[in-house]
Amino acid sequence: MGRGKVQRTCLGCRQVRDQGDLIRFVCPPDGTILVDYRHRLPGRGAYACLEQDCIDQVLRKRQFNRAFHRECTPVSSNELFESVRLAMLERMENLLGMARKSGQSTAGSNAVLAALDRSGPPAVIVFAKDVSVGVAEKVERKARHHDAECLYLLDKVTLGRLSGRSECSVLALSGGTLAEAFLLEWKRYCRTLGEN
Numbered sequence: 158m159g160r161g162k163v164q165r166t167c168l169g170c171r172q173v174r175d176q177g178d179l180i181r182f183v184c185p186p187d188g189t190i191l192v193d194y195r196h197r198l199p200g201r202g203a204y205a206c207l208e209q210d211c212i213d214q215v216l217r218k219r220q221f222n223r224a225f226h227r228e229c230t231p232v233s234s235n236e237l238f239e240s241v242r243l244a245m246l247e248r249m250e251n252l253l254g255m256a257r258k259s260g261q262s263t264a265g266s267n268a269v270l271a272a273l274d275r276s277g278p279p280a281v282i283v284f285a286k287d288v289s290v291g292v293a294e295k296v297e298r299k300a301r302h303h304d305a306e307c308l309y310l311l312d313k314v315t316l317g318r319l320s321g322r323s324e325c326s327v328l329a330l331s332g333g334t335l336a337e338a339f340l341l342e343w344k345r346y347c348r349t350l351g352e353n
């Protein structure tokens with residue numbers, strides 16, 4: 158999807174990487190630096206690694222001004238990095254929404270436990286961060302037994318919204334390209350949290 162093997166340089170550490178492994182930033186005429194997470198916005202782009210160190214360096218060396226040939230609106234590294242994380246969360250929410258629409262997800266602890274008992278069990282189990290300990294332990298034990306990846310993300314209300322319920326504490330994704338895309342995104346997100 159345009160994020161193939163094209164290589165770009167991180168303006169922070171100067172390493173050359175596949176474009177898909179870098180965050181793209183754009184700067185519209187008003188000078189605001191925007192995170193173009195899906196690499197879809199028009200115009201010149203500037204790139205940085207997923208690590209905040211690299212974004213720090215880009216800002217410290219005023220590389221955006223150089224890349225965009227204009228005076229960009231000042232922004233803090235924390236602010237920019239938070240925008241990157243939000244873009245990742247948004248992407249993961251979109252993928253969960255797509256999974257539901259295409260019948261590739263199962264919501265609710267009982268349904269997830271039942272899905273784990275069937276052949277071709279789910280590949281990924283997403284727990285709301287505010288799931289009760291009892292439910293989490295029960296589902297996670299069974300999930301690990303079936304080699305399903307377990308992760309904790311969002312809250313019950315948000316997972317509920319994404320699965321057409323008022324609340325949802327656990328959700329399972331069937332194996333396939335969608336689950337793979339979701340896991341890839343999750344790993345990137347973990348990198349931004351320094352967990353990897």
Ligand SMILES: [Zn+2]
Pocket residue numbers: 167168169170171172205206211
């Ligand atoms: Zn870098």
